[in-house]
Amino acid sequence: MNDARAARPPLDRDGADRALARLRDEQERIGAALLELEAHQGYRLLDGAALDGGTRRVQAEVRARMAEVWALFDRYGRTLAEAERLRARHSRPDRAQLAELTRLLAGPSVELPAEEVPLERRTLLAAPSGEKLTLQEVVARMTPLYEDVAKTVAALDTVWSALLARLAEAEAEQRAAAGLLASLGGTDPDLERLTAELAAMAAVVRGDPLALASGGRADTGRLDTLRTALADVRRDLEEAQRLREGFADRIAGIASVLDALRAAEAEARRARDEVLAKIASPVLPDLPDMSATLADRLAAVGHPPPGAAARAGGWNDLAGRVADLDRAMRAALDRARRDAEVIRGLLDRREELRGRLEAYRAKAARLGGAEDAELAAIYERARELLWTSPCDLREATVTLSGYQQAITSRVKGAQR
Template sequence: MNRDEVDRALHDLRDEKERISAALLDLEGHQGRRLLDGTAVSGETGRLQAGLRSRLTELWSLFDLYGAALDAAEELRARHPKPGQAQLAELTRLLTGPSVELPMEEVPIERRTLLSSPTGEKLTLAGTVERMTPLFEEAARMVADVDAVWSELLSVLGTVEAERGEVAALAASLGGGPDPELDRACREIDVLAAAVRADPLSFKKDGRADASRLRAAGTGLAGVRRRLAEAAAFRDGAEARLRQAALAVDGVREAEAAARRARDEVLVKIAAPVLPEIADRSAVLVDRLAAVKGLRDARRWNDLAERVLDLERAAAAALEQARADHDLVTGLLDRREELRGRLDAYRVKAGRLGLAEDAELTRIYQEARELLWTSPCDLRKATVTLSGYQQAISSRTKGSDR
């Protein structure tokens, strides 16, 4: 190379070195590399971290050797403003020849031979760049890959953890003891958060970050939040709800009392009735009402909301059962009234048919009337007698028709 060619080569190589340096610094400063460098990772991400560190170490080592050879050429050219043939030959060797000497430990085992020189492999400056290029591209792909996965996962995780903080604060404001559902959701989030930070690549699916488990945990947390928000809303209207619950309990007590009065009446007026026992559910409800008022006094709003809702449901069920018992009991009295009405109707029919003086019909009528107007009333026997009275009237009607 002549002097002009040497100077042009030095200029181009200095520019090349600056661009390589800038690229390496960008790689070192990449968010994906910083995330990996500042975190203890494991699994697939740990293997990628080890591979990245190996490539970065080799890249910087090659760059330092590249820079050292270029510095030697620049120093030689600076010492000889008008280089002679010997200096030009050395400059040519440094710039285009195998001037980059790799220590043996820098030569990968797969590139060594049994008789490799202990001084290691020698590369040209261009060969050194060629050696660095695939290492840089692989390292860049690694940091970009982990950054893309990690960034999306951390974004979703950040949202979920912020939601957890808000839900936990809401639960604390409601008082009460531990919330099993919230605790379970928080444990699940903790496990997922640890996995995201330790091995984000384990969440990679089809080449992309799979945040579905994180989002599912967030959905579960949203369910807890809705329940707690309902409890908070309940807190603001707690007194009105408690008054309504007390009225519901009173309603059950009154309905049970009415059913018992009806039962006592039936036992007097109906012979051998099959009647249900009227359970005293209102007494249990009164105890539960006192318990929920205790929760109100303790300001345990989350527990209170659930207990009042349960109490309202229990009161509604008890009221329905008390009314059903009442209807079942009074059904016997209604049956007696129905039979009385039918007896009167049949008597009117007999009179209209001119059978008012029929001795047999009168006897059956009197028997049925005595049964129906005597306490206790034998409904079964009265029903049979009334049926006989109806049949007797019908048979006489058919006889007169003939």
């Protein structure tokens, strides 16, 4: 192969000058491409980081390939520089000089030291010796190395950038939460736990990002979960801060809900007493005295002044207790109002049946049933049930239904 390459006819002067110009341009473009690759964000991250695991192995491979590329490029440049010096010394090169220029520009003029010959190009019995390449072969040797590094760096940069972006968001949430907690005082076990988890994740992201990659894409699930959890903690701490700034108003608001709860419970009890007096065997909901228990909890968080409570567990703890109390107070108020409505519904049912009874009686009169003894007897029975305390709603409903059916049957009979 070397002999065939060396046997080519020498370039003439114009051919040598054209080859020199082309190779200078090629050298500049190759150099610019290599510098651009090394300036790439992914390459800078990879080259300058202290890495572990699979990413460290990739880092070593990239460094080795780039070192090989630069070594080849350096030998390429030396050979081209030697040809340029030769051409510069002889404005009218003779045959021997043109032959030398041809060897340098187109022949196997780039000699690699034995240690730089790739393993796959060595043989078992041949003595270690340097390999000779043409400038074109040097470029062909550099090209796959460069492309492999570029692909590796681009893929790693895609993964790393996504992970670092998510990590930055999570760390921002953690800093915000930690700052709030520092101003509020006390401790937050959830924040401590999440901070430790975030530190461990940050070490992986910065030290071995490929451990968090799947199918060439970043797996940000754990970071997203951490960010969400930290955001929840931050919001709780912001609520604690708002509580500290408007503690008196917040307590006053809860106290007003307590007043409404007491009124709703009292109304439910009044309705229960009235139903027990006016309705026979009613099925009534239990009426727990929640206002008394919740009043004690309100006193615990509102008195003494918040300073003492805040020192015990911090405003964050106090905010949680106040929020729980607020929720419990409103839930109790909703229940008391529903209970009162259910109880009042029994009385409303009695009034509804009374109204329907009088409506049916008017209908019977319009149809000529005013003198009907059977209808009158049913009416009187229903009226007695509905206007007697306690009222048996079940029997009154059955009797009223019978009264309606009797009227309907007489209408059908008259139509026949």
